[in-house]
Each structure stands twice: as C-alpha cells, then as structure tokens.
Amino acid sequence: MSEQTVITNIGTLLSGRLDEPVLDADALLLEDGAIAAIGHTADLRGDAAELDAKGTTVLPGLVDNHVHPVMGDYTPRQFQSSYLEGYVHGGVTTVVSAGEVHTPGRPKERAGTKALAMLAHKTFTAFRPLGAKIHAGALLLEDGLTEDDFAELAAEGVHLVGEIGISSVQDAPTAAQMTRWAQAAGMTVTVHVGGTSVPTSRSVDAAFVVEVKPDVAAHVNGGPTAAAIDDVARILDETDAVVEIVHNGNVRAARDVTQLVADRGQLHRLVVGTDSPAGTGVVPLGVLRTMSWISALGGLSGPVTVATATGNTTAARRIPGGVIAVGEPADLVVGDAPDGSQAGDLCAALEAGDTPSIAGVLTDGKLVVTKSRNTPPPLRRPSFWG
Ligand SMILES: [Zn+2]
Structure with missing residues (x-):
C-alpha cells in the first residue's frame, strides 16, 4: 500500500524555480515520500490523509549551501549538539557541507583527508536528523592528492570538494589542477572568497577564483569579511560559478551582491547558506534571516528569494530537491508571516525584513515539525499546528 497525504488550501505555492516562482495551484498530493x-x-482531495494549510504558504524545504558538520549532530566548534535538528525547525531540509574542517585532529595529508571525506559522506548518508538530507564528506584538498583519488572517492559517492583556502593546497595552479580532476569526476567545488575566516586559513581574491574556476564562490559577502564588490563582478564575468551569500557575513555586502547579480540578470547564480557553525555560532534561522536580508535590502521579491535558497542551490549542486515538481522529494515547508508582523504572508514578511514563521516541515512526505521551536508562531494556523 502506498502512503498518501494531501496538502490542501495552500494560500501561496512557491516552486523554488526562477522561471515560474509562484504556481497556479493550491494543493499537493504526496505519495511514498515524493x-x-x-x-x-x-481535485486532489480523496482518501489521502489531509493537511489543511489554512491559507499559509508552502515552499520547498530550504537548502543551506554552507555548513561545516563533523560527525553526528554535534559541533566541536561551538560545543553544541542537536543543532542540525534545530536547523530543520528553521525550515532547512537539505544541508551541503563546505568541509568537515572542525573535526578535532583533522588529518592534513592525502590518506587522512580522503578517509575523512569518505567517512563523513557515508555516516551522513545514513544519519538524518528529522529526515534532513545532509550532503557531507566535502574533500579538503591536501598536497599529494592524485587524479585517481578523485575518481575513487566519486565512485564511493563523495560529490563535494570543501572550501579551498582552508587546507594545505593554497596555490592557484595546484588548486586549479585538482579542481579539474574533481569536476571531471562529477564533483562540485567550492572556493573560500574574501578575508581570512580563522587564523589557519587564507584570504582569497578574484584572481585566485578566476584561475581555479570552482562551481561555488563561497560567501562573497564575507565569511565573515567581505570581498570587494569589484571582485564579485569579476567572478561573475570570468567564471561560471554561483556566488553565495551567507549569514556569517557582512550585511551591507549581502545587499550589494544581491543588487549586482540582479542588475546583471543573473539571479540563477545566487545561492544562500549560513557558513555555520562558525565564530558567529550555530544559526537555526540563518537561512531564513539571510533570505530576509536579500529580499528586504537587496530588493528581490519573496518568491524569487525563495528560489535562491532552494532550486538555485540544488541545480548548482546537481542534487535532488529544492523545487515543487512531480517526482521530487516531498521535502516541504509550511510557513507564514509571523504573528504580529506588518506583513500578511511569508513572502511579504521576507520583503519587509521579518523572519518568517515556520508552521510545519515535511521530509520525505512525513510531518517532522508541527510547530517550530525556533520561530514565532504563524499568522494562520494549519490544521496540524501544535
Ligand atoms: Zn570560508
């Protein structure tokens, strides 16, 4: 027997795609997790179990493009556990690792860095806090890695290279060579951009990014110190990388980067992350808050902003989810304006700079959050609230 759920009376249904950000529909049928x-x-109401959205907004589960997990739901950076569960309560259902850099005693040579990436990938494939998909095992580039190493890791499912600039490969020609090997093996590659994050990393400018040609130019608004806006323009001009805005960054630069990308008609190249846990801490609402910055300050509409934190990211990472489409995983957020907001719905709340309310979260079609422990309550309460 298949398991069916129908979500009815959706006030606004957001697709997560820039080409049709608002769908002309008010119901979703979920079956066997998709x-x-x-x-x-x-039309869709039938024998399926019904979740009445009561006029709230439904959108794809948010994707955090920049997290530094370790193993399990614990971060030694901030000595905190269960933080990934907290992120699900902030609407995040997919997490992408930028490298397991906070692993105590992290090995910094060829065999060790490969082992760490493979172990992180394999453990997080099986370990899913509240059903969230944690794409971990982001290989950190250390001197001595060979082309065969990338192929070997890719064959085991490792599909990410962590932030270049943190580990021992710091010169552009070596980083570029390893990036070509990684991309040929099907991996996506991230480069740290801007000022130094912690005392052991380095500053990275546009010239480095242009030579390496990664898939993701990380935290161009700062991680935490922002790159020059001219560097961001050069990255947009001379590479195909998506540019990332993070919570652990500079708010004014978040606005400037958003406007730069929008002015160039390249919003498909904008993605959102938290860059956490970091010195700025564990941030369960980091993706939502970054979305409110880029919408309220950068001038993007709510539906377009949602696409930057969902479908844009899964497209850039070539992973499932992030969009409302038949066959996609039923990883969904039910949200609204927060109670007391001047705004009337989730999109208007983002545009006004408020942090929206998360009224419910589904992963693989199952309700895992019925009342976020981290956001204010919603203006309207869906049938399953509480
Ligand atoms: Zn970084």
Whole structure:
C-alpha cells in the first residue's frame, strides 16, 4: 500500500524555480515520500490523509549551501549538539557541507583527508536528523592528492570538494589542477572568497577564483569579511560559478551582491547558506534571516528569494530537491508571516525584513515539525499546528 497525504488550501505555492516562482495551484498530493501531483484542493482531495494549510504558504524545504558538520549532530566548534535538528525547525531540509574542517585532529595529508571525506559522506548518508538530507564528506584538498583519488572517492559517492583556502593546497595552479580532476569526476567545488575566516586559513581574491574556476564562490559577502564588490563582478564575468551569500557575513555586502547579480540578470547564480557553525555560532534561522536580508535590502521579491535558497542551490549542486515538481522529494515547508508582523504572508514578511514563521516541515512526505521551536508562531494556523 502506498502512503498518501494531501496538502490542501495552500494560500501561496512557491516552486523554488526562477522561471515560474509562484504556481497556479493550491494543493499537493504526496505519495511514498515524493510529490505525486500539483493541483487544486477539490481535485486532489480523496482518501489521502489531509493537511489543511489554512491559507499559509508552502515552499520547498530550504537548502543551506554552507555548513561545516563533523560527525553526528554535534559541533566541536561551538560545543553544541542537536543543532542540525534545530536547523530543520528553521525550515532547512537539505544541508551541503563546505568541509568537515572542525573535526578535532583533522588529518592534513592525502590518506587522512580522503578517509575523512569518505567517512563523513557515508555516516551522513545514513544519519538524518528529522529526515534532513545532509550532503557531507566535502574533500579538503591536501598536497599529494592524485587524479585517481578523485575518481575513487566519486565512485564511493563523495560529490563535494570543501572550501579551498582552508587546507594545505593554497596555490592557484595546484588548486586549479585538482579542481579539474574533481569536476571531471562529477564533483562540485567550492572556493573560500574574501578575508581570512580563522587564523589557519587564507584570504582569497578574484584572481585566485578566476584561475581555479570552482562551481561555488563561497560567501562573497564575507565569511565573515567581505570581498570587494569589484571582485564579485569579476567572478561573475570570468567564471561560471554561483556566488553565495551567507549569514556569517557582512550585511551591507549581502545587499550589494544581491543588487549586482540582479542588475546583471543573473539571479540563477545566487545561492544562500549560513557558513555555520562558525565564530558567529550555530544559526537555526540563518537561512531564513539571510533570505530576509536579500529580499528586504537587496530588493528581490519573496518568491524569487525563495528560489535562491532552494532550486538555485540544488541545480548548482546537481542534487535532488529544492523545487515543487512531480517526482521530487516531498521535502516541504509550511510557513507564514509571523504573528504580529506588518506583513500578511511569508513572502511579504521576507520583503519587509521579518523572519518568517515556520508552521510545519515535511521530509520525505512525513510531518517532522508541527510547530517550530525556533520561530514565532504563524499568522494562520494549519490544521496540524501544535
Ligand atoms: Zn570560508
């Protein structure tokens, strides 16, 4: 027997895609953990268990493009556990590692860095806090890695290279060579951009990024110190990388980068992350808050902003999720304006600079959050609230 759920009376259904950010539908049929149909309440209502959204907004589960996990739901950087569960309460259902850099005693040579990436990938494939998908095992580039190493790791499922600039490979020609090997093996590669993050890393300018040509130019608004806006323009001009805005960064630069990318008509190249846990801490609402900055300060509409934190990221990372489409995983957020907001719904709340309310979260079609422990309550309460 298949397991069916229908979400009805959706006030606004956001696709997570820039080409059609708001869908002309008010109901979703979920079957066996995936989205089975998109339509209207009267048509989709049937024998399935019903979740009445009561006019709230439904959107794809948010994707945090920049997290530094270790093993399990614990971070030695901030001595905190269960933080990834807290992120799900902030609407995040997919997490992408930028490298397991906080691992105590992290090995900094060829065999050790490979082992760490493979172990992190394999443990987080099986370990899913509240059903969230943690894409971990982001290989940190150390001197001596060979082309065969990338192929070997890719064959075991490792599909990420962690932030270049943190580990021992610091010269652009070596980083570029390893990036070519990684990309040929199907991996996506991230480069740390801007000022030094912690005393052991380095500052990275546009010339380095242009030579390395990664898939992701990390935290161009600062991690935590922002790159020059001219460097961001050069990265947009001379590479195909997506540019990332993070919570652990500079707020004014977040605004300037958003406007730069929008002015150039390249919003498909904008993605969102937290860059956490970091010195700025564990941030369960980091993706939501960064979205409110880029919408309220950068001038993007709510639906477009949602795409930058969902479908843009899964497209850049070539991973499932991030969009409302038949066959995609039913990883969903039910949200609204927070109670007391001047705004009338989730999108208007983002545009006003408020942090939206998370009224519910589903992973693989199952309700895992019915009342966020981290956001204010919603203006309207869906049937499952509480
Ligand atoms: Zn960084």
